[in-house]
Amino acid sequence: MKKVLIVIGDAGAGHLSCANATRNAIKKLDSTISVEIIDIFQFSKMSRLYNFVQYLVSGSKLIEFLFNTSFTLINKSKFCSELAYFFALSPIVKPTLKYLREYNPDLVISNNALTTEVLSRCKKEFQFKYVITVPDLVTMVRWWASSEADLIFSPTEKATEELLSFNPNCNILTGYYPLRDIKEFSEEEIHDFRKIFCKEHDFEFERDIILITGCGVSTAGLVRRLKSFILNTNYQLIILTGKDTKLKRRLEKRFQRNKRVYISGYTNEILKLFVISDLIISKTGPATVLEIEKVNKKAIFTEPPVIQEFGNVEYIKDNPNFSYIGSNYEKLPELVERMLVKDTIKYQSEIKDANSIANIILKL
Numbered sequence: 001m002k003k004v005l006i007v008i009g010d011a012g013a014g015h016l017s018c019a020n021a022t023r024n025a026i027k028k029l030d031s032t033i034s035v036e037i038i039d040i041f042q043f044s045k046m047s048r049l050y051n052f053v054q055y056l057v058s059g060s061k062l063i064e065f066l067f068n069t070s071f072t073l074i075n076k077s078k079f080c081s082e083l084a085y086f087f088a089l090s091p092i093v094k095p096t097l098k099y100l101r102e103y104n105p106d107l108v109i110s111n112n113a114l115t116t117e118v119l120s121r122c123k124k125e126f127q128f129k130y131v132i133t134v135p136d137l138v139t140m141v142r143w144w145a146s147s148e149a150d151l152i153f154s155p156t157e158k159a160t161e162e163l164l165s166f167n168p169n170c171n172i173l174t175g176y177y178p179l180r181d182i183k184e185f186s187e188e189e190i191h192d193f194r195k196i197f198c199k200e201h202d203f204e205f206e207r208d209i210i211l212i213t214g215c216g217v218s219t220a221g222l223v224r225r226l227k228s229f230i231l232n233t234n235y236q237l238i239i240l241t242g243k244d245t246k247l248k249r250r251l252e253k254r255f256q257r258n259k260r261v262y263i264s265g266y267t268n269e270i271l272k273l274f275v276i277s278d279l280i281i282s283k284t285g286p287a288t289v290l291e292i293e294k295v296n297k298k299a300i301f302t303e304p305p306v307i308q309e310f311g312n313v314e315y316i317k318d319n320p321n322f323s324y325i326g327s328n329y330e331k332l333p334e335l336v337e338r339m340l341v342k343d344t345i346k347y348q349s350e351i352k353d354a355n356s357i358a359n360i361i362l363k364l
Helices: 014-029 050-059 061-076 078-103 113-123 157-166 187-201 219-225 227-232 245-254 270-276 286-294 312-316 329-341 354-361
Strands: 003-008 034-039 107-110 129-133 151-154 172-174 209-213 236-240 261-264 279-282 299-302 322-326
Touching: 003 014, 003 078, 003 113, 014 034, 014 286, 014 354, 061 078, 078 113, 107 113, 113 129, 129 354, 151 157, 151 354, 157 172, 187 270, 209 219, 209 270, 219 227, 219 236, 219 245, 227 329, 236 270, 245 261, 270 286, 279 286, 279 329, 286 312, 299 329, 312 322, 322 329
Parallel strands: 003 034, 003 107, 107 129, 129 151, 151 172, 209 236, 209 279, 236 261, 279 299, 299 322
Antiparallel strands: none
């Protein structure tokens, strides 16, 4: 195997993070393999708007309802699935097929439901080895269950059951998620990270630090809903804005004189920020849920922004270090106090990461 192509439809940082994790895992096993990441949403004007739609969903209940209704209809009806494909995805197929023929990869990997449907259509016209890595935990969309894929990596038993309900003939391996390799940090390392961070950003070492993340595109909506808590709390806060540079600038301006609030954009040091925090408040993004779980931190999760994250709530409730508050934001101050004094319990799921996925796909 010489060339691998990872196809994404980037909405926020999640899909890119999973793609990078898969690429790094492959390169670690065989550095001679060329691994490219391509965002095929850039191939049409319609698909370029998807990122913007995700921002609208996080800020408007009406658009959230319309988005979630379309998701439900796609799952319930093949006719609706074809209709959605025709309007949203068909313009991407021709340029994607052209790119595949020119690049001629030995293996193609998809980690987005929409790009999966596009690639499945392409494979009917151009043959290539094809793998799907599903980056949602429980709630599935029918496009994941592709008969064209040589192998589908599913994270949980519930996800696999749903995929098989759409297509009993797809080839699935359960218990895998395209998550980066996450090391276990020692108490000494965490102490040093926190000491350095507090010195750099004028935080008090002994004072509680709470990290807030919307898992990418949902951060603006989460910060808006947590406005009262952010303005009135005495805790030190780290707010992650992801790739939303406008939100980062806006929050930096708002809190420029507030030494207890630190605003961070997209960062490769997110795990260090997780481990130095006493508590995390987060949306239910699947990669974020698993990363918080891997570093064994306490967290409070708020309502899912989109329907494909509804099933993540079921997953969250299995972890004794996690609490789910949904849309009951008025209860947050009390829950924060309870969670801060609660002991952390050692807990790890059995989901295998991108390293295990790479070990399998390089043998295809």
